[in-house]
Amino acid sequence: MSITEQGLLERDKDTMTLNMGPQHPSTHGVFRVILEMDGEVVKTAEPEIGYLHTGIEKTCENKRYVHVIPMTDRLDYLNPPGNNLAFCLSTEKLLDIEIPERAQALRVIMCELSRIASHLVWLGTHALDIGAMTVFLYCWREREMVLDLNEEISGVRMMTSYIRVGGVAKDVTRGWLDGILDFIDYFPAKVDEYERLLTRNPIWLDRTEGVGVFTREEAINWSLSGPALRASGVNWDIRKSNPYSGYENYDFDVPTQNNGDIYDRYRVRIEEMRQSLAIIKQAMEKLPAGNYKTPDNKVSLPDRETLHTSMEALIHHFKLVSEGISVPKGETYVPIEGARGEVGFYIVSDGTNVPYRVKLRAPSFMAIPGMCKMMEGCYIADVVGIIGSIDIVMGEVDR
Amino acid sequence: MTSEEIVARVESSLPDAIQGSAIPQGDAVVFVAPDNLQKVATFLKDDPVLKFDYLSDICGVDYLNEEREPRFEAVYQLYSIDHQHSVRVRVGIEEENPSVPTVSELWKGALYPEQELFDMFGIHVEGHPKNERLIMPKEWSGHPLRKDYPLTTETVTFSHNRDFKSDLVKSKPPTR
Amino acid sequence: MGLIEDAAETLETEVNNLKLNVQDAVEALDSEYAGSLYDTVLTTKLGKVVGWAQKNALWPATFGLACCAIEMMAMANSRWDSARFGAEVFRASPRQADLMIVSGRVSQKMAPILKQIFDQMPEPKWVISMGACASCGGVFNNYSIVQGVDRVVPVDVYVPGCPPGPEALLYGVIKLQEKIMAEAGTDKAKKRVA
Numbered sequence: 041m042s043i044t045e046q047g048l049l050e051r052d053k054d055t056m057t058l059n060m061g062p063q064h065p066s067t068h069g070v071f072r073v074i075l076e077m078d079g080e081v082v083k084t085a086e087p088e089i090g091y092l093h094t095g096i097e098k099t100c101e102n103k104r105y106v107h108v109i110p111m112t113d114r115l116d117y118l119n120p121p122g123n124n125l126a127f128c129l130s131t132e133k134l135l136d137i138e139i140p141e142r143a144q145a146l147r148v149i150m151c152e153l154s155r156i157a158s159h160l161v162w163l164g165t166h167a168l169d170i171g172a173m174t175v176f177l178y179c180w181r182e183r184e185m186v187l188d189l190n191e192e193i194s195g196v197r198m199m200t201s202y203i204r205v206g207g208v209a210k211d212v213t214r215g216w217l218d219g220i221l222d223f224i225d226y227f228p229a230k231v232d233e234y235e236r237l238l239t240r241n242p243i244w245l246d247r248t249e250g251v252g253v254f255t256r257e258e259a260i261n262w263s264l265s266g267p268a269l270r271a272s273g274v275n276w277d278i279r280k281s282n283p284y285s286g287y288e289n290y291d292f293d294v295p296t297q298n299n300g301d302i303y304d305r306y307r308v309r310i311e312e313m314r315q316s317l318a319i320i321k322q323a324m325e326k327l328p329a330g331n332y333k334t335p336d337n338k339v340s341l342p343d344r345e346t347l348h349t350s351m352e353a354l355i356h357h358f359k360l361v362s363e364g365i366s367v368p369k370g371e372t373y374v375p376i377e378g379a380r381g382e383v384g385f386y387i388v389s390d391g392t393n394v395p396y397r398v399k400l401r402a403p404s405f406m407a408i409p410g411m412c413k414m415m416e417g418c419y420i421a422d423v424v425g426i427i428g429s430i431d432i433v434m435g436e437v438d439r
Numbered sequence: 440m441t442s443e444e445i446v447a448r449v450e451s452s453l454p455d456a457i458q459g460s461a462i463p464q465g466d467a468v469v470f471v472a473p474d475n476l477q478k479v480a481t482f483l484k485d486d487p488v489l490k491f492d493y494l495s496d497i498c499g500v501d502y503l504n505e506e507r508e509p510r511f512e513a514v515y516q517l518y519s520i521d522h523q524h525s526v527r528v529r530v531g532i533e534e535e536n537p538s539v540p541t542v543s544e545l546w547k548g549a550l551y552p553e554q555e556l557f558d559m560f561g562i563h564v565e566g567h568p569k570n571e572r573l574i575m576p577k578e579w580s581g582h583p584l585r586k587d588y589p590l591t592t593e594t595v596t597f598s599h600n601r602d603f604k605s606d607l608v609k610s611k612p613p614t615r
Numbered sequence: 616m617g618l619i620e621d622a623a624e625t626l627e628t629e630v631n632n633l634k635l636n637v638q639d640a641v642e643a644l645d646s647e648y649a650g651s652l653y654d655t656v657l658t659t660k661l662g663k664v665v666g667w668a669q670k671n672a673l674w675p676a677t678f679g680l681a682c683c684a685i686e687m688m689a690m691a692n693s694r695w696d697s698a699r700f701g702a703e704v705f706r707a708s709p710r711q712a713d714l715m716i717v718s719g720r721v722s723q724k725m726a727p728i729l730k731q732i733f734d735q736m737p738e739p740k741w742v743i744s745m746g747a748c749a750s751c752g753g754v755f756n757n758y759s760i761v762q763g764v765d766r767v768v769p770v771d772v773y774v775p776g777c778p779p780g781p782e783a784l785l786y787g788v789i790k791l792q793e794k795i796m797a798e799a800g801t802d803k804a805k806k807r808v809a
Contacts (some may be wrong), residue, residue, distance in 0.1 A: 061728070062728055064707070065705070069679075069684075090576070090722070092720065092722055093724065094722065098588075098757060098758075099590065099756075101590075110754070114754070115680070118685065133464050136465070145450075180689060180694070181694065184694050197780060198685065260492055260493055262548050263495070315703060371463065372463065373496070373527065375495065390504070390505060397498075401496040405552075409550050410547070434681070439723070530739060568693060576724045580621065582617050587618075589618065590758065591758055592623055
């Protein structure tokens with residue numbers, strides 16, 4: 041429908057309609073906001089999504105469980121291991137299997153590395169939108185280190201598909217372990233560098249303090265989650281409240297702030313980067329020896345050496361590769377703490393090797409109406425800052 | 440509270456509104472009919488012991504292939520921030536004129552998922568301020584996530600239908 | 616089934632419309648082009664100079680759609696600096712850009728906007744289709760993804776990958792530069808300028 045048919049262009053209004061279209065450098069993806077403005081002040085912000093709808097949920101209903109995992113990579117494409125982990129945890133809950141400790145520790149390391157990488161993208165693009173271009177270049181420099189580690193362990197820079205049902209895809213290499221230790225030594229100074237550039241910068245403070253405020257009750261009611269919720273004073277982190285994959289063994293803080301404006305969300309995420317590094321450090325120190333995937337051969341592939349001698353291993357390998365795992369009938373939902381908030385997959389299984397229904401609970405999707413509520417009463421320049429601070433990724437919004 | 444306690448409290452407080460309950464893999468699940476949804480949801484939110492003030496997700500499922508009545512289902516995931524427990528409410532919806540009342544007065548975060556329920560499944564949400572398409576284009580017909588909606592209308596070319604592929608290549612508009 | 620027939624009919628009409636569009640465009644190009652400078656003054660050598668200038672200053676329009684956009688941003692950053700190849704600034708407005716890198720999956724809702732942005736770019740313009748989804752639909756063969764962006768806009772270089780690394784995209788840009796130089800001064804380059 042054209043804009044006139046939608047009733048968006050009426051001559052007798054005294055507000056101006058501005059279309060912040062799907063192609064825009066600051067909308068972090070293909071997101072459209074239709075702003076009703078009185079001068080420079082935004083009266084209402086009407087979001088429109090669906091420009092990146094990929095039909096992933098329907099595609100997953102035709103794919104075996106192991107083939108769904110690369111699909112989940114492409115949902116929240118800045119935090120692929122988080123999506124993989126959420127899907128695998130839901131499937132493993134239906135299968136009712138135990139994951140070995142080494143696999144759990146490796147999963148934690150991958151997820152926290154990916155959280156750091158995602159926050160680096162957030163910081164780079166958010167600062168670029170507000171005007172600080174140097175931070176953009178600095179953040180990507182560190183992100184390249186994380187992507188090199190991804191490539192070392194899985195072969196792919198971004199869409200690793202490393203976390204599989206039953207454990208992880210393969211064991212670690214010496215180069216990867218050394219690379220992580222180097223990263224742990226190198227990174228804290230860089231976070232301090234970003235803070236030196238922004239945290240007490242008067243321009244940054246003017247642009248972000250007091251802008252886009254959401255109170256505690258509003259944030260809970262509008263289903264915000266993750267760093268945006270914690271910046272409004274809600275101390276809720278799924279890694280602490282419903283721990284998964286061994287997070288109860290690690291000692292880390294959950295940063296919260298009280299004002300709920302853009303500046304507080306920035307502070308929360310910067311501190312989260314430091315805490316993620318602390319978790320990686322602890323996981324590396326305590327990295328247990330053992331299996332990197334469950335020894336249950338109905339779920340994970342058997343080791344290649346056993347294929348030469350064991351008939352059962354050969355049959356299991358054949359069944360797993362040709363048919364895939366069969367998940368018992370049921371439905372489940374396991375939320376995890378992704379980089380943007382609560383991520384979870386609601387999986388309905390009908391007993392076959394293909395899931396019946398796969399639904400992603402996307403934190404960015406749930407945050408969009410709240411985000412547009414925040415924009416009411418702000419200047420147009422603040423709209424850009426607000427979108428950046430909520431950190432939406434359209435891949436998971438539109439699925 | 441554990442899942443058993445949550446289910447017991449809900450069943451004892453609203454015996455007529457609950458169709459059934461289950462605890463699969465340790466999660467608390469409650470089955471509700473669409474007419475009772477608002478009553479149950481209000482109770483779940485306001486009861487001080489349960490206090491489910493956070494709506495995690497609303498998911499729609501089409502059980503056409505399972506051939507069970509009712510065909511559709513809307514699944515509400517709720518979480519309590521103070522008590523840190525969660526519950527799942529499953530609402531079965533009939534195939535003829537599927538509709539479910541809105542919970543967006545209780546949780547504003549329900550606005551988008553309910554609009555998606557309409558867009559993807561055709562389930563009308565009564566009381567929702569906007570009953571229009573959210574993710575698909577406005578002129579789209581059909582509800583994609585229903586089981587009788589095809590995944591794709593284009594044949595995938597494999598080695599057994601090579602002729603189709605060559606036709607496709609011939610009929611493609613020329614690029615520069 | 617009614618739905619499948621409807622969808623097949625819609626697809627057919629869309630394909631026919633595209634075919635008619637292309638026929639019109641080709642006919643228009645064959646007729647007299649307004650670039651009279653090419654006719655009278657420019658020789659092949661001067662055309663080569665123009666081609667050299669064009670290839671060394673390809674300004675991309677920001678058309679990042681999905682995951683490939685992140686790798687496109689990585690290409691623009693300090694490790695694989697695309698600025699040293701001339702792609703210095705990513706222009707936000709398509710009116711100021713001459714290269715459109717379609718990075719990411721194009722959904723049915725986005726396809727008309729893609730065409731609109733492409734139309735808004737002034738001639739001469741080039742299109743790089745980055746990634747598997749833009750080239751052929753990628754891993755998503757379903758109702759909502761356009762199976763290849765070349766159904767909507769004419770593409771010059773296809774860069775495969777999911778997502779292609781920044782080095783692959785940079786190789787694609789270099790290949791496009793070679794293509795521009797190969798076409799420079801010939802009829803093909805004249806056809807790009809209305």
